[in-house]
Amino acid sequence: MEEKGHKCAQCLKTFPSSQQLTQHSLVHSNVRKYPCAYCDKAFKQLSHVQQHQRIHTGLNMTESVV
Numbered sequence: 001m002e003e004k005g006h007k008c009a010q011c012l013k014t015f016p017s018s019q020q021l022t023q024h025s026l027v028h029s030n031v032r033k034y035p036c037a038y039c040d041k042a043f044k045q046l047s048h049v050q051q052h053q054r055i056h057t058g059l060n061m062t063e064s065v066v
Contacts, residue, residue, distance in 0.1 A: 032042035
């Protein structure tokens, strides 16, 4: 029986979509294309830099940026 999904060639994890596999592949690279606007740190995922920037802005998890 063939396994459905998109398999990572590095760690063999399987994902339901090619987009999720592409996002996951950043885990295996050193590419950090999301820099923090407030310091010299950079992140692999947009959500990670957004979460990090809260330490600079004082926004907590329940507040949203409009």
